[in-house]
Every structure is written in C-alpha cells, then in structure tokens.
Amino acid sequence: NITGCPLAGVDAHEICDASPLALEANRFFEGNPDFYNLPRKFKVCITGCRVWCAYPEINDVGLTAIRRGSEIGFSLRVGGGLSTDPHLALRLNAFVRWEQVVPVLAGIAQLFRDSEILRENRERARMKFLFLKHGWSADSFQEELERRVGFRLDPAVPEQRPDDVYRDHVGAHPQKQPGYSYVGAAVLRGRISAEQMRRAADLADEFAGGELRTTNMQNLLVVNIPNRNVEQLAQGLEAVGLRVGASPFWRGAIACSGTEFCKLAITETKSFARWLVEELEERLPGFEQHLKLHVTGCPNSCGQHWIADIGIEGKKIKVAGRLQDAYYFCVGGAVGLHQSIARPIGYRCLASEVPDAIERLLQRYLQERLPGENLRKFFARHSDEELRECLAGRFLAAVARDASPGRVPHAVEG
CATH class of the missing domain: 3.90.480.10 (Sulfite Reductase Hemoprotein;Domain 2)
Incomplete structure (x- = not known):
C-alpha cells in the first residue's frame, strides 16, 4: 500500500518527483513471497511534496524529501496510525539517500514481519503498537533497522514541516x-x-x-x-x-462511509456531513478561518477525526426509547509543524444538534480570538469545561467517550 503525491512531476513547488521511487518500491513488494504474511496492513508513503499531502505522520512508514546541500534524500518516520489508539509517526535520526530507500523499506517490512509480539492480538498488530505497548523508541527501532539493512544511516538534517491546515492542492x-x-x-x-x-x-x-x-x-x-x-x-x-x-466548511469536511456501506459504522455520515456543511455555510457565511471538520461513524477513525480541528465520532443515544445517531466531540487535532492528536472534551449530542453546537463554538471563537489566533491555538488555551460550555451554551459535566447509549446529560429528550 504505497502512496505518494498525485502531482509528482507536475507541482512547481515540489522538492523532487519521488514517483520513480514509489513505483520501484511497489515493484519490489508486489508478489514478493517474503512479505506475504505481514501481521496486518503496512502503509507507506514516499513523497517529494512540500505540503506532505500523503500524510506521512499517519503512515507506518513516511518518507518525505529533504535537501542536504545539493543532495536530495528523505526524512524517515515510522509507526503512524489512527483507529482507536492514535499514534503519530516518530521521526528517526536518519537522512535516507535515494538509493537506500528500497533497502530501508525492505528492512522495516522484515522487522514488522518478524515481530511475533504483534501477532498475539490482532487488534494490536499494527507497527505503531511497538511504540504504544511494547516499549520501543525511535532509537531502538533505528538500531534494529540498521542491523537488518547492514549499514548505518546518515544523521537527520533539519526539515521544514508544513504548517498548512489543508494539504489537498485545491x-x-x-x-x-x-x-x-x-x-x-x-x-x-x-x-x-x-x-x-x-x-x-x-x-x-x-x-x-x-x-x-x-x-x-x-x-x-x-x-x-x-x-x-x-x-x-x-x-x-x-x-x-x-x-x-x-468555503472552509466544504473544503475541510471529511466523512467516512458510515452505515450506508460499512458494517462497523454506528452512524450515517455521508448525508449527515453534506447537511452539516450546508447548515454551517448558511449560518456562518463570512467564516474564513481554515478548518478541518471530520466525521467518523465509529471509533476506528476512517474519517481521521483525531487529526482534525473539530472531529466528531459516531455514537448512539437513546431518546424516548429509541436509539438515535449522536456524535462525540474531539478538538485540536493537527499534523505538520504543530502536530497533535485531538483531545476528547467530554461532550456529545444528537446528530440533529451538531450544527447548533458547532455554530456556538465558532461564534465564540470569532468573538474571543486573539489577533492572529487560529482554531488550534484557541482550543489549546481553553479547558475542556470551557469548550463544552461553548458547544452546549451552558455548563455541562463531562461524559465518557465510550459511554453506553442510555440517557445522558448532553442529550435532549424528545
């Protein structure tokens, strides 16, 4: 599963066209019996794009082009992934030369393949769990990688991580x-x-x-x-x-497949996301702040709510004896220069109440933001309690993210 920038060889601002390397790596792994039996999926991105549109921070392996004098090589990140246990990839102290990319990928795939501890629990079989659950660090990973490839990697050089909210080339x-x-x-x-x-x-x-x-x-x-x-x-x-x-709402909206096509989904997402965007465009027509608004229908985060300014996760709430779609709020997620996993703030509401909640939150931001303050910084300087009050329009105690779908303070009985 190797990805890159769709504008490789076209974008005037790219560091290099890395597509030949991505194709070479794909040829190496495709049909290679040495890698038929990996513990689980293995996501790789190789890109020369300056805005990192391939999202190296949430890939198992992310290679991003970088200059060392007149030479172009790659920064190396490992262990990224979202789902129920989000983890942003760790940068190794490595400058990977062009000709080293495929051998390094092979070494990482071998390390992943041979990690028997990752085969003990299928739900924790991604490479990120070496760091999340088994005590690995960037240094220990690099040491084992260099042992496998048989050479030392050059030290990393300073890189310029993108600070863009959008990475979509729109x-x-x-x-x-x-x-x-x-x-x-x-x-x-x-x-x-x-x-x-x-x-x-x-x-x-x-x-x-x-x-x-x-x-x-x-x-x-x-x-x-x-x-x-x-x-x-x-x-x-x-x-x-x-x-x-x-608009920022249209451009920044992401939604997973939802109950229409996904058996794991808890809520319908696609029609809901369209309605939500249309409501916000109508209510806040002059809103210009760049915004990532992600909707995911279950905790698995295919909608990538962990890296959104506002990420909402599908739940169910029982109202008048019937289960109805609801969403739990996480805020402040980002990748790039100020990367951060979004923080759950203890607020959820019925799907029908989401536009009201987001409108209240963004109106408060517009009224109280400091000069030059973006949403991420606004969220960072407010407590969970303050943000819940912004969303609800009144004080509310926190609810657990995985609370049962019974009656809760944040649901309005109808």
Whole structure:
C-alpha cells in the first residue's frame, strides 16, 4: 500500500518527483513471497511534496524529501496510525539517500514481519503498537533497522514541516512546466456523481490534456492546463458542484462511509456531513478561518477525526426509547509543524444538534480570538469545561467517550 503525491512531476513547488521511487518500491513488494504474511496492513508513503499531502505522520512508514546541500534524500518516520489508539509517526535520526530507500523499506517490512509480539492480538498488530505497548523508541527501532539493512544511516538534517491546515492542492496553481497550471476541485464527502465525472472529463479534454487525477482526500485534479484556459475550466467545474473556490466548511469536511456501506459504522455520515456543511455555510457565511471538520461513524477513525480541528465520532443515544445517531466531540487535532492528536472534551449530542453546537463554538471563537489566533491555538488555551460550555451554551459535566447509549446529560429528550 504505497502512496505518494498525485502531482509528482507536475507541482512547481515540489522538492523532487519521488514517483520513480514509489513505483520501484511497489515493484519490489508486489508478489514478493517474503512479505506475504505481514501481521496486518503496512502503509507507506514516499513523497517529494512540500505540503506532505500523503500524510506521512499517519503512515507506518513516511518518507518525505529533504535537501542536504545539493543532495536530495528523505526524512524517515515510522509507526503512524489512527483507529482507536492514535499514534503519530516518530521521526528517526536518519537522512535516507535515494538509493537506500528500497533497502530501508525492505528492512522495516522484515522487522514488522518478524515481530511475533504483534501477532498475539490482532487488534494490536499494527507497527505503531511497538511504540504504544511494547516499549520501543525511535532509537531502538533505528538500531534494529540498521542491523537488518547492514549499514548505518546518515544523521537527520533539519526539515521544514508544513504548517498548512489543508494539504489537498485545491485551487489553481502553477505547474513546473512553463505556461501550464493545474486545478484542484474539492469534492464534498468524496462523493462524485456520474454526471459530474463525465463533465470533468469533458472539461479536461476541452481545456487541458485530458488527464484527471484523484487525491487521498478524495478530491479531483485536472493537470496540464494552458494558463489561458484555467479560468474557463475552473468555472466549468464550479458549475457542476466541483468547487475550486470552496468555503472552509466544504473544503475541510471529511466523512467516512458510515452505515450506508460499512458494517462497523454506528452512524450515517455521508448525508449527515453534506447537511452539516450546508447548515454551517448558511449560518456562518463570512467564516474564513481554515478548518478541518471530520466525521467518523465509529471509533476506528476512517474519517481521521483525531487529526482534525473539530472531529466528531459516531455514537448512539437513546431518546424516548429509541436509539438515535449522536456524535462525540474531539478538538485540536493537527499534523505538520504543530502536530497533535485531538483531545476528547467530554461532550456529545444528537446528530440533529451538531450544527447548533458547532455554530456556538465558532461564534465564540470569532468573538474571543486573539489577533492572529487560529482554531488550534484557541482550543489549546481553553479547558475542556470551557469548550463544552461553548458547544452546549451552558455548563455541562463531562461524559465518557465510550459511554453506553442510555440517557445522558448532553442529550435532549424528545
């Protein structure tokens, strides 16, 4: 499962085109019997993208391009993952040279494969549990890795971690090819209709080179657009609901599959997320602060609520004897320069009450924020109790994140 930047070789600001390495690594692992029996899934990203759109912090292995003088190599992170036990990948003290990337990946995969302790409990079989449960550190991991590959890795060099809230390449941007640009369109909830897809393809044929690309945030890219055609193509995408100039709510919304298609889900998420975005756009039309708003239908965090400014996790609440969809709030998650796992703040409410709660929270932010203060910093300087009061409009005691679905103080009986 090897990913990279969908704009490799195109983005004018990339450090390098790392796609040849990603393809080489894929060829090495694909069909290789030495790695048929890994404990569980093994996610790798190799990217030369400056905004780290492949999210190395939540991959088992993240390789991000970096310069050492005139040489391009890679920073190395290991052990990232979310689900019920979130863990942001640890950076090793290593500068991985271009020619070392595949041997290093092989060594890490061998280490993972041979970790018998990870096979004792399937629910704790990801590589991150070496760090979460078994006492490993970045140093001990690197020591074992170097023993397996048979060479010492050069020391790490300073890197510039991105501070962007968004890593989605949405908007119109220059390519490295002179005279050309690419356009990224935000696809709400990752749901695109056949009509939208056909129209996007027609626009790519008419105004560009006919090539569409997708991102791991489920957005759509059109590449190789002559600069003179950018505005017409962007207008065409907007006309069918593929937003190039999306609001923070539209652009920052992520939703997992939910009960419609996932047997593990507790709540419906896709239609709910669309309704939530539409409500917030109508209620807060001038809101401009970059925002990640993630909806996940169960604790497994396919909606990545642990790394969102506002992440809500699906629950059930019993109202008048019937179970209804509800959401538990986590805030302050981020990756990059100020990375942090979102903190559960002890508040949950019915799904129907979520727009009211978020509106109250964001209105308080707009009223009380300090000069230049973003949402992450606002959340950090407020206690859980204060944030619950912002969401509910009144004081409320905390509830447990995994509380039973009975009557709770945060549910309104109806």
